[in-house]
Amino acid sequence: xxxTGAKILLECLKREGVKHIFGYPGGVVLDIYDExxxxxxxxxxxxxxxxAAAHAADGYARASAKVGVALVxxxxxxxxxxxxxxxxxxxxxxxxxxxxxxxTALIGNDAFQEVDIVGITRxxxxxxxxxxxxxxxxxxxxxxxxxxxxxxxxxxLVDLPKDVIQxxxxxxxxxxxxxxxxxxxxxxNPRQVKRALDLILAAKKPVLYTGGGIILSNAAEDLFQFATxxxxxxxxxxxxxxxFPGDHPLWMGMLGMHGTYCANMAVSQADVLIAVxxxxxxxxxxxxxxFAPHAKTVHIDIDPSSISKNVVxxxxxxxxxxxxxKQFNDLLAQMTLEDIAAIRSQWLATIRDWQEKHPLTYTxxxxxxxxxxxxxxxxELTQGEAYIxxxxxxxxxxxxxxxxxxxxxxxxxxxGLGVMGYGFPAAMGVQVAKxxxxxxxxAGDGSIQMNxxxxxTVVENDLPVKVAILNNSFLGxxxxxxxxxxxxxxSATPLKAPDFVKLAEAYGAVGLRATKPEExxxxxxxxxxxxxxxxxxxxxxxxxxxxxMVPAGKPMHEMLLA
Amino acid sequence: MEPRHTISVWVDNIPGVLxxxxxxxxxxxxxxxxxxxxxxxDPEVSRITLVTTGDEQIIEQVIKQLRKLINVIKxxxxxxxxxxxxxxxLVKVKAEDRSRAExxxxxxIFRCRVVDVSPNSYTLEITxxxxxxxxxxxLLKVHGIxxxxxxxxxxxxxxxKD
Numbered sequence: 046x047x048x049t050g051a052k053i054l055l056e057c058l059k060r061e062g063v064k065h066i067f068g069y070p071g072g073v074v075l076d077i078y079d080e081x082x083x084x085x086x087x088x089x090x091x092x093x094x095x096x097a098a099a100h101a102a103d104g105y106a107r108a109s110a111k112v113g114v115a116l117v118x119x120x121x122x123x124x125x126x127x128x129x130x131x132x133x134x135x136x137x138x139x140x141x142x143x144x145x146x147x148x149t150a151l152i153g154n155d156a157f158q159e160v161d162i163v164g165i166t167r168x169x170x171x172x173x174x175x176x177x178x179x180x181x182x183x184x185x186x187x188x189x190x191x192x193x194x195x196x197x198x199x200x201x202l203v204d205l206p207k208d209v210i211q212x213x214x215x216x217x218x219x220x221x222x223x224x225x226x227x228x229x230x231x232x233x234n235p236r237q238v239k240r241a242l243d244l245i246l247a248a249k250k251p252v253l254y255t256g257g258g259i260i261l262s263n264a265a266e267d268l269f270q271f272a273t274x275x276x277x278x279x280x281x282x283x284x285x286x287x288x289f290p291g292d293h294p295l296w297m298g299m300l301g302m303h304g305t306y307c308a309n310m311a312v313s314q315a316d317v318l319i320a321v322x323x324x325x326x327x328x329x330x331x332x333x334x335x336f337a338p339h340a341k342t343v344h345i346d347i348d349p350s351s352i353s354k355n356v357v358x359x360x361x362x363x364x365x366x367x368x369x370x371k372q373f374n375d376l377l378a379q380m381t382l383e384d385i386a387a388i389r390s391q392w393l394a395t396i397r398d399w400q401e402k403h404p405l406t407y408t409x410x411x412x413x414x415x416x417x418x419x420x421x422x423x424x425e426l427t428q429g430e431a432y433i434x435x436x437x438x439x440x441x442x443x444x445x446x447x448x449x450x451x452x453x454x455x456x457x458x459x460x461g462l463g464v465m466g467y468g469f470p471a472a473m474g475v476q477v478a479k480x481x482x483x484x485x486x487x488a489g490d491g492s493i494q495m496n497x498x499x500x501x502t503v504v505e506n507d508l509p510v511k512v513a514i515l516n517n518s519f520l521g522x523x524x525x526x527x528x529x530x531x532x533x534x535x536s537a538t539p540l541k542a543p544d545f546v547k548l549a550e551a552y553g554a555v556g557l558r559a560t561k562p563e564e565x566x567x568x569x570x571x572x573x574x575x576x577x578x579x580x581x582x583x584x585x586x587x588x589x590x591x592x593x594m595v596p597a598g599k600p601m602h603e604m605l606l607a
Numbered sequence: 608m609e610p611r612h613t614i615s616v617w618v619d620n621i622p623g624v625l626x627x628x629x630x631x632x633x634x635x636x637x638x639x640x641x642x643x644x645x646x647x648x649d650p651e652v653s654r655i656t657l658v659t660t661g662d663e664q665i666i667e668q669v670i671k672q673l674r675k676l677i678n679v680i681k682x683x684x685x686x687x688x689x690x691x692x693x694x695x696x697l698v699k700v701k702a703e704d705r706s707r708a709e710x711x712x713x714x715x716i717f718r719c720r721v722v723d724v725s726p727n728s729y730t731l732e733i734t735x736x737x738x739x740x741x742x743x744x745x746l747l748k749v750h751g752i753x754x755x756x757x758x759x760x761x762x763x764x765x766x767x768k769d
Contacts, residue, residue, distance in 0.1 A: 167627055168634045172677040175623075192677060226619065226680040350671035353664065 050179045050210040051080040054143070057186035059086055060218060063114050065105065065477050066090070067098040071118020072158060073145035073207040090477060090506055093498040095122050097470035099129020099200075100459075100496070102140040104471030106133075107457045108432060109478035110263070112193050113140040119147055120158030123204075124165065128464055130200045131169040135461025136284060137261060139198035141189050148208040149177055163204050171199030179212040187219045196229025197348040198261055229347060233364030238372045241319075241343040241360045245373075248317035248341075250392045251277045254300065254329075257284030257460070258322015258346060260453040264367035265289065268321065271370050274377055276389040278396050280308035282323050283445055284460040291429070291449030297396065298405065301329040302595050303442045306403035309593070309601040311396055315340045322346060322366040325355040326461070335600035345369045403593070405446050406607050414562050416440070416515040416585040419569075420447035423485060423513060426569050431483040432475045434458065436468040436492030438522035440515050442591040444487040466495025469512060473499055476508040483511070483573060490516040490542040500552040503578040511572050512580045514545060517587045525590045529605070549580040558582040609660045611640065613692060613762045616655040616673055617681040620646055624678045628655060631676065637661065637669050641694075641759025652680065658760050689765040695758045696733045696740050701751035703727045710750055717743045728753060736760075 048056070054077060058066070066089050070078045081089055092098045095117045102113030117126055123144040133140050147156040163175045172192050174185050182205075189201040245251055259268055259281070265288050272279050272295055279289045280300040289296055298305035300312055312318065318340040323329070330336040333355060344351075344358040345366055352361045362369055407417040420443045423431070429451050435441040435458040450456050457475060459467035472486040486493075493514055503510045515521075524538040549556030555575050559568040565583065572579040592607040618624045625644060632639050640658040647654050659669055666684065673682045685692075702710045707729075714721060714731050717739065723730035733743050737760060744755065 163623065164626070167623075167630050224677065227677050348675070350668065350675050354668060357664070 047213040047215050049076065049080070049213050050182055050205070051076040053179070053182050053214070053216045054186065054205070054210070055080050055084045055087065056216070057183050057218065058114065059084075061186070061190045062111065063087060066114045066116050067092055067101040067105070067474065068116035069095050069098060069118065069122055071122050071145060073119045073147060074116065074205075074210070076207070076210045077116065077145070077205075089116075090473075090502065092470065092502055094496065095125035096128050096466065097473070097496050097499045097502070099126040099133065099140065099142060100464070100467050100470035101474035101477070102142070103129060103133045103136075103138045103467075104434060104457045104474030105478045106138050106140055106474075107471075108454055108475040110454065111478075112190055113138070113474060114143065115140065116143045117145070118158065119145045119162070120160045122158075123162035124160055127166060127169065128462075130166055130202065132459045132462040132464045132467060133200040134169045134171065136459065137198050137257060138200065139193040140200045141193050142200060142202045144202060144204050145210075146175070146204045146206040149206045150208070152206065162202065166202050169200075170202050173202040173204070175204040176206070176209050179209050179214045182209065183216045183218050187222060188224060191222045191224075192227065196227075230349075230363050231347070231365040231368055233345070233362045233369045233372060235372060237360060237362045238369060239376065241362060242373055242376055244341055244343060244360060245275065245277075245317055245319060250315050251275070251317040251319065252311050252315040252340070253277050253279040253319050253321065254312065254323055255279060255281040255285045255288050255321045256323025257282065258366045259285050259288035262322065262347070262365050262367040263453070264322070264370050265453045267367050267370035267374060271373050271377075274374070274382075274385070276385050276393065277319070278311060278393065280304065280311065282326065282329055282460070283458060285323060286445060287450035287453045287455040290451050292451070297400070299445050300601070302331065302597070303446065303591050303593065304595075304601075305400075305405055305446075306593055306604060306606060307396060307399035309595065309604060310399050312337050312340075313600070313602040318342045320344045320358070321370070324351045327355075330355065331595045331599055331601040403606055407589070408607075410586065411562065413586045414559060414565055414583055416443050416517070416583070416589055417447050418562065419513060419515060419565055419583050419585065420444055420487065422565050422569055423487070424448045426566070426573060427483055427485070431455075431485050432457070432472075432479060434468040434472040434475060434484070434486045436486070436488045437463045437465045438489050438492060438520065439517075439525065439589075439591050440487050440489040440492065440521075442522075443515065446591075448487075465492035469493060469496050469510070470499050472510045472512070473503055473508055476503070476510050485511045485513055488512055488514045489521055490514055490518060491520040491540055494542065497548070500549070500554055500578065504553040508578065509576055510578050512578075513569075514580065514582050515585050516542065516545070516582050517585050517589065518542070519587055521589075522591070524588070528588065528590065529594075530596070545580050545582040549578075554578040554580060556580050556582065558584070560584045609662055610686075611658055611660050612666050612684055612686045613656065613658050613690070613760055614670065614673075615683045615685055615762065616657065616679060617647070618653050618655060619678040619680065620651050620653040621678065624653070625655070627676050627678060628673065631672055632659070635668070635672060637665065643759040643761050656759065656761050683764070685762045685764060690762050691765060692736045692760050692762045693734055694737055694740050694760050696744070697722070697730060697756045698733060698744065698747060699728055699730045699753040699755075700747045701727065701753060702729045706750045710747065713743065713746050719743065
């Protein structure tokens with residue numbers, strides 16, 4: 046039977062298991078939106094800006110381990126998604142963005158709402174497509190989902206001209222897939238794995254440095270088994286938080302620019318560094334030539350181009366993190382290990398000393414709310430169980446430092462691209478994926494204003510997202526750099542914000558405010574008991590800094606401490 | 608100068624692929640010295656021969672990043688194997704009176720072909736590797752070159768001799 050492109054598209058989405066789409070209609074996607082009225086299996090969430098659709102799809106994908114989907118119109122609808130796509134690309138998040146396009150006959154004619162979105166997003170998608178023939182549609186959508194979720198995941202954009210969507214054909218829905226030029230390596234070379242394990246077993250001061258790859262490959266349990274059986278202390282990147290339980294004695298906290306003293310010292314003194322699903326980003330390594338100077342390095346990554354990109358490694362292993370860790374664990378199971386506790390005692394004692402000497406801390410105040418205290422209380426009052434999203438800047442770093450993540454997929458943050466305005470729409474996506482969970486966006490007063498329009502989306506869709514604004518009346522992280530490196534010349538960082546309580550009420554949500562430390566707990570409790578979206582406006586110390594801090598370009602052991 | 612590498616890239620023969628390849632080079636700050644593209648015997652596959660420069664780590668990244676593109680089927684760094692390289696140039700060179708014979712002599716020595724003749728110029732077709740073309744152009748420069756057009760480098764792996 047002949048079906049229209051619109052019908053085929055939705056049929057394809059159903060076959061991919063899509064239950065939710067974040068989108069915004071427009072002229073060239075009218076047929077798809079019309080078809081949606083006859084598709085009860087898929088729920089469409091109408092955002093208020095297309096950027097939010099991409100971020101929501103991203104948050105949805107991270108929380109659910111499924112592919113997130115955004116649907117927008119051509120031209121501005123498509124360009125508005127670019128920030129969200131670029132963020133998903135940097136963080137390897139599987140989303141599929143469907144953009145409308147002007148009819149094929151008009152492409153290249155500067156038609157109304159025409160833009161070359163495939164050209165624009167080429168460098169920030171894993172792959173993208175322009176579908177020129179309805180007979181290619183089903184195959185293309187299947188490939189798009191396959192590419193998005195396999196290998197090193199990432200965003201895929203499919204551009205759909207209006208006439209293709211309107212045309213009809215008898216669809217052939219592909220059952221299997223084979224792209225001759227795309228075959229990600231999952232299985233790690235056992236000889237490399239054995240070499241790596243020999244190196245690790247001989248190590249006196251090993252450190253596990255883990256990243257988002259642990260989360261993406263669902264390797265947290267395998268990591269736990271490996272780290273605990275060899276008693277190797279663990280640190281992770283921002284993207285890897287939750288990959289190892291934040292309350293475990295082997296956990297050292299995040300490393301890098303705002304990492305813990307312990308993690309940065311441990312990496313600086315390690316003799317073997319095991320990098321698993323991390324990519325030696327500049328925010329992690331500091332001065333590259335002095336990063337882990339005493340360590341032999343093992344690097345496990347599914348993307349060969351991540352290996353030896355920034356740091357030349359001793360034992361590269363290409364493949365799925367989980368496969369590598371499983372192989373390690375299987376090999377270990379066949380061995381009779383010497384008394385690991387005894388072997389490791391000295392190194393772990395050093396680690397403990399570092400932890401005790403300079404733990405994450407801040408100066409308490411009886412009169413002003415400290416932002417770190419707010420995050421600590423959020424952690425305490427949610428028993429560490431909430432899904433946390435963050436904006437970007439100080440709020441993001443305090444969330445990373447003071448919320449002790451227990452599980453993978455509990456933190457969604459724009460790590461690579463660092464998008465202010467990510468957290469709130471992402472929280473919306475998480476709440477759609479996890480309707481009964483507590484979802485909190487830890488925000489700043491600057492970044493929340495970047496996508497505040499989505500308040501009405503969460504109200505309209507009964508998504509009880511909680512927003513905790515650490516309101517310091519500054520663009521805090523930039524202000525911090527101005528304080529430390531530009532002699533406190535606060536150029537363009539002080540800013541006004543609306544009355545967030547009234548704003549919440551105007552949107553039909555609940556607004557709460559705390560101005561004194563003793564109000565923090567009651568406000569959080571009330572928010573958590575409110576079955577509606579809530580904005581919590583915490584008036585915090587304006588000039589608080591995120592510490593420790595490794596100044597840009599400095600080696601990691603040269604930290605400014607609290 | 609950093610070493611030159613001649614890299615062969617087999618890609619899907621569909622629109623936009625060349626732009627993915629060149630965009631990768633500009634976006635990541637890699638050099639392209641020359642580039643040739645045409646269909647192979649398989650009409651679904653095109654082959655790009657490109658010349659780039661960089662140290663070992665950069666060339667490793669170039670190759671890995673190329674392989675990461677979904678439409679790239681195969682990448683070979685021909686510099687690491689025995690191979691033959693050829694370029695072609697068309698040169699319109701001034702040839703008047705006395706110099707007409709000399710230009711023809713140079714053409715003859717370098718096995719160039721005369722592809723167009725006018726009363727005061729010859730157009731020569733020069734084929735050879737990068738160095739040969741440079742040598743001929745240097746010799747012809749003395750007589751006055753009106754115009755030069757050049758291809759990029761083409762390269763193919765040598766067959767096994769045993």
